[in-house]
Amino acid sequence: MTTTLLFLAVIMAVVIWWLVRQTLNVKPWVEQRPWVGDRGGEGLSLPPVMVGLGVFLAVATSLFALSISAYFMRRDGADWRPLAQPMVLWFNTAALVLGSVFFQTACNAAKSGRVGGVRLGLLAGGVCTLVFLAGQLWAWQHLNTAGHFLTANPANAFFYMLTALHGLHLLGGLWVWAKTTIKLQRGAAVHEVRLSVELCTVYWHFLLVVWLVLFGLLLLT
């Protein structure tokens, strides 16, 4: 559970640091501060849905951190036999890295208002992701035919479960991606999709990092 505790320590440190900055000195019973600023409320200056994504990423990180903790604890069992990683995973990793890069270019294009760049980046990023997912399925198929069944060994079971969990998160992202792409193809202006593109980019970077951690874990153990 060390992994999880580490992750939690980081989250709690962020929460407490933020609260300290906000509130440590405030005496609400004598506070003089009138409302300041010209915004309608007291929130952060980010759009709410971006904050929502941030909170969701914390939840997803918790999910993966706990799975990795379980992985480490179960690995101590006597029956654990490490799984030979199929080469295709390297190719998949490259595809996902490219996907993330394309999303970043789409995001940059959206910020500077170039509709062509957004369109191209989104399409290429989506295709790379689909290639990644197809490659993951191929890896499953490959392992299965080589006799590394789900039930044969806990290492296999973890491999299938973790990749499935990661793949499902990507599928969820692809749903938002599809909605955004369709909107764009139907002639939406850049500023209408800009927020969605930014959200997708952050999400893809996050899932890339998760994949790199998972892949590194599978390689090292």
Added chain:
Amino acid sequence: MTYVHVGHDATAYAPPAEVAEVELYHPKTFIGKYIWSQDAKIIAIQYSITAIGVGLVALVLSWLMRLQLGFPNSFSFIDPSTYLQFVTMHGMIMVIYLLTALFLGGFGNYLIPLMVGARDMVFPYVNMLSYWFYLFAVLLLMASFFVPGGPTGSGWTLYPPQSILPGTPGATWGIILMLISLAVFIVGFTMGGLNYVVTVLQARTRGMTLMRLPLTVWGIFMASILALLAFPALFVSAIMMLFDLLLGTSFFMPGIVSMGKQLDYGGGSPVLFQHLFWFFGHPEVYIVALPAFGIVSDLLSTHARRPIFGYRMMVWSIVIIGGLSFVVWAHHMYVSGMNPYFGFFFATTTLIIAVPTALKVYNWVLTLWRGNIRLNVPMLFAIGFIFTFIHGGLTGIFLGNVSVSVPLSDTMFVVAHFHMVMAIAPIMVVMGSIYHWYPKITGRMLNVTMGKFHFWVTFLGSYAIYLPMHYIGFLGVPRRYYAMGNTYFVPESVQTLNAAITVATLIVGVVQIVFLYNLVWSYFKGKPSGDNPWEATTLEWQTADTPPKHGNFGPELPVVYRWAYDYSVPGADKDFIPQNQPPGPTAASVAPT
């Protein structure tokens, strides 16, 4: 930064800001308004009614358990299997489907937008989905009563390997439905939780700084963060157990011989499940407790007409309890076999968490000190909470210490402890808050006579149930046993006590009918409440309409000038100053026309 004590009227009046028109979803039809509703207030009521409905099922299950314990072998329909199923379903429903759903989905949805001065939650559509996922989870769980083999009887902790092996009741369909229902619940909760957290962060009205938030919002906010981070542990363990059960992996399943047959499992770790489960399970205690802490602070302050004592300390103790609640989980596992240093660590953290908790208790009591206490029904329940929470908390100090805990493990003492601290105490707050906010939700007061009757029977009845249970636990009576048989260390008088406890349980249960009747009767016949019957300061009492209309506030959102606890301010006209009242000798003299 230095502060000068300038009293409460130093802030100049803030003119209304140009606020962009909020795009609210406007339902057109009855179904859109009350069934597929995206209004947080309606969703709150949907959550609450569902949670209370399923809670009544769990209440009846507790009667059935107690009938067996109080009068063994008198009821032919309770056999060992059904008894274990009652225990399991009672626990799971009460902890997750009633208390978690009611505090966060019910009170959270109703109170957060109103108290922070928002028109609605920030993601209303996701909020609606959250309720429907919850309802689906409840239906899946209820369906397990009707499948072959019945619901799972593995105890609410669902420990493998027994939970998925033949011999445990409901080891086929029951446990599958339970695990899927939990997974659906967690997905639904995550949708709701995102809303609660982001609404508190982003949708506060002008002037509503974090340190002006009522403690109710603080409690629900922190509990939502805990739930968002802790529920994934239950989710992962449910998924892994489903893999073990349906696909034949061995995450948790050791090599095992069942009914004379060697099973295909091997090498799995049941203790791994316990770690994951309690990594969720302990924060879950605080997911239930923190909203109760927050709400009770507001009830005490309002009905004692005094500012809450030590507001900053109250906020910080909520935050610190939340953080610490993640590093105490293994105190549930002292008898699962662990390194003694490990036990030492968890005993220490467990005792440390008692410090901020005790601070809160002192502050509640000090809030009452020299207050102008009005013994309204919500106040009775709030004071009842202080009693039951202190009692449950003190036995927690016993159980937190390894050497005391080991002999008491799995006895009725544990049952008595956790019921006092996380069943009766939060339920006191639930009842208190229903009496407190019912006037805002319906525009009518609940009947006071019925309310006081309900309180006294519930409060004294709870003690009649749980005080003797501690004693029975000391004698060594184990929990989850269908019958005691001839056990040499258990005197016969225990049976008499058990019968008395059962009678008390039946009475307390029946009295809840008075409460339900009161809810229905007052809806039609109750005294009209007006907008602010308790003379409270927080924003939900300052709405133009009672019950608040769609969009909560009138054409303009309120502007907040002060904290939520301006009660009995020296020199003020009245003994409370609403949060949105502009400063000045009197409100009327400064407010623009």
